[in-house]
Amino acid sequence: MNTRKPPALAVAGTAALVAGSLSPWATFAGYPGKMSLGGFPGGARLFCLLLATGAVLFVLDLGGRRRAALAVGIGAAAVVAVNFAGLMDHGGGIGSVAWGAWLSLAGAGLLTAAAWRLPAGTPAPKEWPVLPVAVEVAAVAAAVLALLGAVVWGLRINESSRFVSFLVFVAFVSVAVHHLGVFEALGVLFARRQRIALVLGGAAAVAFPFTQQGNAYWIRVFASIGVFAVAAIGLNVVVGLAGLLDLGYVAFFGVGAYVGALLSNAALTTVHFHVPFLFVVLLGGCVAAVFGLVIGTPTLRLRGDYLAIVTLGFGEIFRITANNWDGLTRGPNGISGIPDLAAAGFDFGESHALFGVTLPGFANYYFVELVLIAGAILVFTRLNDSRIGRAWVAIREDEVAAAASGIDTIRLKLMAFAIGAFLAGCAGTVNAHVTTQVSPDSYTFLESILLVAAVVLGGMGTVPGALLGSTMLFVLPEKLRSFQDKRLLLFGAALILVMRFRPEGLVPSKRRRRELRERAPEGVPGLPGASGAPPGSPVAG
Amino acid sequence: MRQFLQQLVNGTVLGATYGLIALGYTMVYGIIQLINFAHGEVFMVGAFGGLTVYRYWLPDSLASNVWVALPAVLIGAIAVAVGVAVVMERLAYRPLRNAPRLAPLITAIGVSIFLQEAVRLFYPGGKRQQAFPQMISSGTFDVGGVTVPWVSVFVVVVAVALMVGLQVFVKTTKTGKAMRATSQDPESAKLIGIDVDRVIVVTFVLGAALAAVAGVMQGMRFAQIDFRIGFLAGLKAFTAAVLGGIGNIKGAVLGGFLLGIVEALATQYVPHGSSWKDVWAFVVLIGVLVVRPGGLLGERVATRA
Numbered sequence: 072m073n074t075r076k077p078p079a080l081a082v083a084g085t086a087a088l089v090a091g092s093l094s095p096w097a098t099f100a101g102y103p104g105k106m107s108l109g110g111f112p113g114g115a116r117l118f119c120l121l122l123a124t125g126a127v128l129f130v131l132d133l134g135g136r137r138r139a140a141l142a143v144g145i146g147a148a149a150v151v152a153v154n155f156a157g158l159m160d161h162g163g164g165i166g167s168v169a170w171g172a173w174l175s176l177a178g179a180g181l182l183t184a185a186a187w188r189l190p191a192g193t194p195a196p197k198e199w200p201v202l203p204v205a206v207e208v209a210a211v212a213a214a215v216l217a218l219l220g221a222v223v224w225g226l227r228i229n230e231s232s233r234f235v236s237f238l239v240f241v242a243f244v245s246v247a248v249h250h251l252g253v254f255e256a257l258g259v260l261f262a263r264r265q266r267i268a269l270v271l272g273g274a275a276a277v278a279f280p281f282t283q284q285g286n287a288y289w290i291r292v293f294a295s296i297g298v299f300a301v302a303a304i305g306l307n308v309v310v311g312l313a314g315l316l317d318l319g320y321v322a323f324f325g326v327g328a329y330v331g332a333l334l335s336n337a338a339l340t341t342v343h344f345h346v347p348f349l350f351v352v353l354l355g356g357c358v359a360a361v362f363g364l365v366i367g368t369p370t371l372r373l374r375g376d377y378l379a380i381v382t383l384g385f386g387e388i389f390r391i392t393a394n395n396w397d398g399l400t401r402g403p404n405g406i407s408g409i410p411d412l413a414a415a416g417f418d419f420g421e422s423h424a425l426f427g428v429t430l431p432g433f434a435n436y437y438f439v440e441l442v443l444i445a446g447a448i449l450v451f452t453r454l455n456d457s458r459i460g461r462a463w464v465a466i467r468e469d470e471v472a473a474a475a476s477g478i479d480t481i482r483l484k485l486m487a488f489a490i491g492a493f494l495a496g497c498a499g500t501v502n503a504h505v506t507t508q509v510s511p512d513s514y515t516f517l518e519s520i521l522l523v524a525a526v527v528l529g530g531m532g533t534v535p536g537a538l539l540g541s542t543m544l545f546v547l548p549e550k551l552r553s554f555q556d557k558r559l560l561l562f563g564a565a566l567i568l569v570m571r572f573r574p575e576g577l578v579p580s581k582r583r584r585r586e587l588r589e590r591a592p593e594g595v596p597g598l599p600g601a602s603g604a605p606p607g608s609p610v611a612g
Numbered sequence: 613m614r615q616f617l618q619q620l621v622n623g624t625v626l627g628a629t630y631g632l633i634a635l636g637y638t639m640v641y642g643i644i645q646l647i648n649f650a651h652g653e654v655f656m657v658g659a660f661g662g663l664t665v666y667r668y669w670l671p672d673s674l675a676s677n678v679w680v681a682l683p684a685v686l687i688g689a690i691a692v693a694v695g696v697a698v699v700m701e702r703l704a705y706r707p708l709r710n711a712p713r714l715a716p717l718i719t720a721i722g723v724s725i726f727l728q729e730a731v732r733l734f735y736p737g738g739k740r741q742q743a744f745p746q747m748i749s750s751g752t753f754d755v756g757g758v759t760v761p762w763v764s765v766f767v768v769v770v771a772v773a774l775m776v777g778l779q780v781f782v783k784t785t786k787t788g789k790a791m792r793a794t795s796q797d798p799e800s801a802k803l804i805g806i807d808v809d810r811v812i813v814v815t816f817v818l819g820a821a822l823a824a825v826a827g828v829m830q831g832m833r834f835a836q837i838d839f840r841i842g843f844l845a846g847l848k849a850f851t852a853a854v855l856g857g858i859g860n861i862k863g864a865v866l867g868g869f870l871l872g873i874v875e876a877l878a879t880q881y882v883p884h885g886s887s888w889k890d891v892w893a894f895v896v897l898i899g900v901l902v903v904r905p906g907g908l909l910g911e912r913v914a915t916r917a
Contacts, residue, residue: 316714318721369902377901379717380647380850384894387847395887516843520721527718560729566722567704570715 078129078188084181085126087174088147092120094171096154099162103230106158106169115154115236119175122147122240125247129185137189138250144183146243150236151176157232207260211268214257219275223282226289226546234550276441280434287431294433296545297440298502303525303537304447305494310523311532311580312451312460313487314467315371316379318519319386323492325393325514326362327355327499332406332509333399352443352500359496360489367488371481386519393511405510409503436505443501447494448534454490455532463487517559524562528569530576539578614757619876625764625833627872628771632826633849634856634864635778636819642795642859643815645713649720650700651823652846653727654693658824659744659837660731661692666745675745682747689824696727697820701813724842731839741838744831767829774822775865782861787814795859844890848875851897857907866908871896 096116097106105113112120125143128136151172158168202210221241228234248254261268280290302324309317334344334351346354370381393400400406411432454460462483465473474480503509521544529540548558569576633655640648665688666675674680704723708716732738752761782788793801794811802808830845831837852871856863871893878892900907 310714314714316717369898373901373905377854377905380847380854381894381898381901383847384851384897388891388894391888391891395884520725523718523721557729557733559725560733563722563724563726563729567719567726570711570719570722571704571707574711574715 078185080181080188081126081129081185084144084178084183084185085123087178087181088119088123089178091171091173091175091178092116092123094174095169096172096175097158097162098167098169102158102161103233106154114233115150116171116175118150118236118240119147119179122150122243123178123182126182129189133251135250135252137186137191139247140186140189141183142243142247142250144179144186146239146247147179148176148183149239149243151179153236153239154232157235161232201263207264208267210257210260211264212271214261215268215271215275219278219282222279225550228550231550273441273445277438280430280437281426287433290431290437291433292545292549294436294440294505296542297437297444298498298505299522299525299545300538300541301440301443301447301498301501302495303522303529303541304444304451304534305491305498306522307526307532307534307537308451308454308494309487309491310526311530311537312455312467313463313484315484315487316523317382317488317491318379318516318523319366319382319384319389320491320495320522321514321516321518322386322389323359323363323495324499324502324518324522325389325509325511326359326492327496328503328509328513329393329400329406329499330355330358330496331500331503332409335409335503348500352497355500356493356496359499360493363489363492364485367485371484371488383516383519386514386516390511390514393514400511403511405508405513407508407510409507409509411504411507433505436501440501443497444538447497450490450494451534459483459486524566526576528565528576530578530580532580533576533578536576536578536580540576615880616877617756617758619880620873621758621760621764623873623876624869625767625872626876627852627869628768629826629829629833629845629868630849630852630872631865631868632771632774632822632829633845634852634868635775635861636823637850637853638856638858638861638864639791639815639819641853643791643798643812644705644709646705646716647720647850648705648816648819649717649846650723650727651819652842652844652849653724654697654700654820654842655823655827655830655845655849656837656839656842657696657727657731657827658689658693658820659827659831659841660735660742661824662686662689662828662831663742663744663837664688664692666747678747681745685745685747686825686828689828690821693820693824693827694817697816698813701816706809706812724846728839728842735839738839741836744835744837746832746835748832763832767833770825770829774825775861778818778822779861781818787811791815848893851893854897854907855900857909860907860909863907863909870908 092112093116095106095108096102096114103114105111106116122143125140128140128143133139155168155172155176158172159165161167201207225234225237225241228237245254279293283290302320305323306317306320309315309320331351334346334354366382366385370378373381393405394403396402454463462473462478465476465478466480466483470480506513522541525540525544526537527540528543529538530536548555633651636651636654637648640646640651662685666681666685669688670681670684674684700723704719705716708719735742746763748763748766750761750763752759754760782791790801790806790811791814793804793806794808798808801811826845827837827841830841848871849868852867853864854867855871856865856867858864874896875889875892879886879889882888
């Protein structure tokens with residue numbers, strides 16, 4: 072690792088960026104982050120200041136540093152640009168932007184130009200040496216802490232404009248770090264120290280409610296995410312591993328929720344029969360799995376896209392049935408007033424104090440969900456690493472070839488379907504208690520699409536992908552309330568763009584990344600455009 | 613008996629719309645094996661295109677003349693729908709031609725949501741129901757005790773004419789021949805000099821034009837449209853295409869009429885039929901796939917993944 076003299080352009084750019092970040096950005100008071108004050112890096116200016124530390128890339132000769140430095144420069148410019156828009160919107164016109172913002176913009180531009188002129192240099196190393204255990208564990212712990220820190224930090228930001236700046240900041244830092252090969256290295260590290268990584272990740276998840284200082288809002292949101300995440304992992308078994316697109320998956324979730332609600336002793340339940348909650352969870356999962364088998368048996372003999380439509384139809388049938396079967400589901404009103412869980416004298420709705428932090432009632436559900444997520448992860452990973460998982464991959468890649476090599480494709484597809492439904496059903500029973508009511512309009516086609524999107528955006532076939540995807544899809548709308556009306560529009564566009572530019576998702580499975588990135592050779596059966604159209608396809612009557 | 617005949621007529625009119633939309637699904641599927649999930653939205657956008665022409669471009673003096681207004685509305689609808697379909701094919705589907713088949717399907721869902729939301733957010737008053745002009749008199753006539761609105765006659769006549777026209781086009785023209793060749797074997801079609809990309813675009817254009825006409829029909833029959841009409845109509849039309857045998861033009865027409873009639877009769881004769889109105893299509897779909905997965909006129913469905 073050589074150190075060099077930094078180019079003058081970079082020095083000037085960094086100086087301007089730092090000076091700009093410490094200077095006022097607004098000519099009027101009231102913009103979030105005390106932007107009219109000088110000598111104080113409040114609001115989005117802090118992100119620019121932090122990005123300025125990326126200037127060390129001009130001194131250290133790291134692999135992939137050119138692209139990383141470019142990401143830093145463009146990122147800083149993007150943060151300033153976001154705030155330009157916000158300032159002009161707030162204060163009215165370009166006059167409301169103070170000189171500090173202009174200086175920062177100039178600095179970011181200079182940094183970008185300096186990065187552009189860097190030599191392409193060596194690419195980031197692919198192989199990383201095995202380091203002492205303590206160092207590796209420390210690295211894993213640092214990564215987990217950084218993630219937790221970023222989440223907690225982001226959630227504390229209340230203003231929309233500042234949160235968008237934060238998102239831009241995180242996105243560009245991630246790109247920069249990615250180009251330095253850090254994520255690749257962490258992936259290897261996490262795989263090598265899997266147990267410790269799991270324990271630390273779990274610990275971070277448990278620690279999350281304690282970071283909220285008794286504030287219930289985000290714990291409540293995360294209690295919703297937890298249920299969703301279990302369902303997303305279940306859907307990932309179906310979509311990610313077995314390659315079966317299920318567009319009515321939320322119906323299984325709904326089946327579980329209705330089972331949970333009906334057996335909950337709620338005043339409005341139509342079934343007066345109460346069993347311990349643990350059994351209810353399993354029962355909800357089993358009922359959903361039975362539904363999965365019923366819907367899967369006739370359709371899994373067919374090609375995948377028929378399945379997508381039939382599952383969609385099934386989802387609609389479920390919703391309409393729940394809407395019309397007054398005797399069991401109470402129709403459109405649904406079942407409300409579902410009581411909190413209680414086990415051995417412990418009321419899940421009450422808040423508790425632990426280590427001097429008050430944990431609101433939702434934290435209890437959050438912890439229950441963590442257990443459920445852990446179970447779902449166990450099921451997912453053990454299946455994925457087993458003979459069954461390999462058979463699923465074979466089916467996903469080429470069903471005919473899989474059948475020819477002795478795989479009982481229908482049985483295995485049914486199994487994937489039933490396991491996915493089971494996990495959704497379990498999640499649904501918990502959800503009934505978290506939301507305290509179930510009604511048919513909670514289980515629409517759009518919810519199914521949200522689940523599919525969580526899996527696809529996060530990365531098909533990986534657990535972190537499903538978790539990340541469901542967290543993003545829940546937290547972003549909560550945070551970006553000023554965009555709420557355009558949420559679905561952006562979401563549709565995001566689906567198109569992700570499929571176009573990063574079809575493997577944010578956290579891709581290695582296998583899927585390879586298969587999506589390398590073009591299939593011509594003439595391979597099973598790909599559209601390859602030779603051999605199916606009989607029945609000619610456009611003729 | 614009279615009630616039965618009445619529902620038969622209602623079902624036929626309903627089926628004409630389903631059939632027209634189903635043709636778009638079936639042609640696209642026949643050529644690139646893609647369930648164009650956004651096709652229902654093309655239908656919806658077409659209806660809005662027609663509405664736009666009537667509301668903003670047609671001078672009042674001409675709007676009352678059905679011989680001017682109706683063609684103008686139809687042309688506007690077709691132009692908008694075709695434009696959307698071509699852009700959609702170019703930007704969303706063509707880059708994914710060689711991707712695993714899950715990818716274009718998810719893209720199609722994205723396109724569908726995007727189009728719905730675009731209309732809802734950016735069309736003036738798009739969040740509410742929009743009144744659709746009634747260009748044909750709302751009068752009816754009686755045949756043997758069955759009431760038939762004039763609009764229905766228009767719908768069925770135009771739909772059948774278009775269906776026959778499409779069949780003739782595919783059977784006799786050079787482009788039609790190229791379409792059939794491409795659907796049988798795109799690789800060989802390329803080898804004998806067929807511009808496969810062009811054929812695919814033509815397929816999307818034809819499907820979009822038919823869907824746009826269906827959109828105008830829907831607007832005229834129900835006197836109102838909104839951004840949501842594409843979803844259910846698209847699903848039912850897809851069911852119709854599968855019912856008739858996907859990839860098969862005659863099948864789509866037959867499936868459309870059959871599904872429309874089944875829906876009308878079930879709504880009438882099944883207890884509480886109207887609250888289950890939207891279920892029948894799916895019941896039929898699942899039933900067909902269990903009993904005869906290739907559809908009524910289709911051949912055996914390949915097990916190609």
